[in-house]
Amino acid sequence: MAEPSANREIAMSLAFIPPGLPPNEAIQRMLVQRVDELRLSRGMIIGTSDARERIFVAHGYRDGISNDPVKRDTIFEIGSITKLFTALLLADMAQRGEVGLDEPVAHLLPSEVSVPTRNGRDITLCDLATHRSGLPKRPTNLQPRDPDDPYAHYTASELYEFLGEHELSSTPGDAYRYSNVGAGLLGHALARRAGARDYETLLRDRILVPLAMNDTVIGLPPHLEQRLASPHDSSLEAIPLWNLNVLAGAGALRSTAVDMLIFVEALGDAQSPIGSMVSPIVTPREQGGLGLGAPHPNGGITIAHSGRTGGTRSHIRYIPEWERGIVVLSNSNVDAVVDLGVHILDTRCSPLWFRKEAAVDSAVFTRLIGRYQISPRRVLEVTNSDGRLFVRHTGEAIRLFPSSEWQYFYRAINAQITNAQITFEPGDDGRAARLILHENGSDRIAVRVA
Known part of the structure; x- marks a missing residue:
């Protein structure tokens, strides 16, 4: 009989063994239920990766008109997952000595731009990346010409005007407050400091090209537009794409399940072209990092992010200790992706239950x-x-x-x-x-x- 201490060691080691991924047939049934029966989306795709293989499971259509099925190379808006790319750019530029994590963002903007402060504290690049700048979710001077594409016409001049007039609700660095305008400002400022033409150019040079993420873009060329998954509202009516203009760093990227799985795998590969960028973003803030990694129940961390535009949902998740990652993409704005990502990576976590719509006159x-x-x-x-x-x-x-x-x-x-x-x-x-x-x-x- 094993000694009690040995039993404890065995139990602890077993706790770190990940449960098996669901079989493809089970994942397919989940998608059929959500797309066909519950009508939560027009089309969804899930990509999983572990130390052995990549697997893609899809169901549904790119839009409500054609019979084109969702596939691994279908283009989706990925929304706020873009913020993770922006944080990686910050980590990369800090490592190169181009910026400092604690550098005030005002140093990266035109000298005539006034950036708000509070209690003598400047907004730093780290504050923007960690949503502790004190800035609101949206700029207060945002007046959309089209409510279905709210950021399309918001310019750098309007962003600078907002910064000059806004009063912070909290001292930078003190309180968490999710901010699209803060993340967009960070992407804009980094592109300026790097001397890049725009945020997309900087992102392509530092991350997308090195990872061969050839189908990940902001501006859609014609050959990719033909593969686009049309966004839909909760009634599954088609709505416009989002264009974020100067706030691109907050959520402007479009990508595929294949490219996003490449990205997820790179998050866990120290030898990948972005391997050196990952450590600073998951290192706790008190240790000089950005602290964007969440604790995993079995120890270690989880790197995860979700995205939403007017008509799409997206989620990525990677558990380094398990060498396991997932991407879930959907072309409607109903939040039916995060729970799937969590459940499939760790089947001990149950997926959400959704009500079915009844036929009523x-x-x-x-x-x-x-x-x-x-x-x-x-x-x-x-x-x-x-x-x-x-x-x-x-x-x-x-x-x-x-x-x-x-x-x-x-x-x-x-x-x-x-x-x-x-x-x-x-x-x-x-x-x-x-x-x-x-x-x-x-x-x-x-x-x-x-």
Whole structure:
């Protein structure tokens, strides 16, 4: 019989053995369910990589018009995964002595640009990469010409104007606050310091070309446009691509499952062209790094990032100790990718459960339309447009999907409204007299006022 200490050592070693990946057939069933049965996407693809092989499993179509299936070389918007590339560029330029992690971003901008400070603290490049700059999620002077492509016409001049007028809500370096404008500013500033024509040129020179990621771009040439997965909203209606202009470093990249798996593998390969860039981004901030690696339950770290545009979702994840990585791409804005990535890499983590839309005659929506008072200062407005039911929360109209004639649910568009539901209750006249909002484990009643 083994000694107790030996048993503990065996148990600890077993804890670090990763569970096996699901068989391809199981992954295929997950995609069929999400695309065909639950209608969470037009098309999805998953790529996995471990020490033995790469595997790609796809289901669905590039768009709602053609019969072109999603394939390993289909082009998707990858949204905020771009931020990970921007952080790698910062690490690379710091290692080359071109910038300092703690260098104020103001040093990389035209001298006439005023960058906000607070309590005598400048915004540094590290602050921008780690979302601790104190800048908001979006620039406050953003006035989209097209709400479906909000950043397309936002210029460097407008960015500089925003910086000159904005007052920080927190001292740089103190508090985490996710910021697209901060990440975009970082990419713009790095390109200026490097003397590159633009962010894409710098990225191509330092990362994309060395890794032979030939199908990863910002500007779409015609031969790649033919392989593009059209973005879709939660109703699976086609919507425009996003163009981020001066804020490209926050989320402008388009890529394929093949290229993203190349990138994921390179994150774990110290000998890869980007191998030396990875260590600074996962080293804890208190040790002089960016601290972008998350602790893994079995020890070590996980490198992961998700992306969202108006009509796509993406997720990459790599566990260095397991030499295992994954990429999940979807051409709708419903968040149905992150849980798959987590589950497939580690089957001990269960995927999310999604509700299935019921077939309900849109004529019943008439009795639900109205305004419902949920708090003294907050009214929920329920509307019907083209046979679809919507609720307006804080300015954004969100579609409601029926599970019955009186019960509805939200698609998982973001973490705040994931799995939220609304139950309407009828009054004496047959119309809904009130609704109950089931959200984040609580039930809130809103009474009809109009």
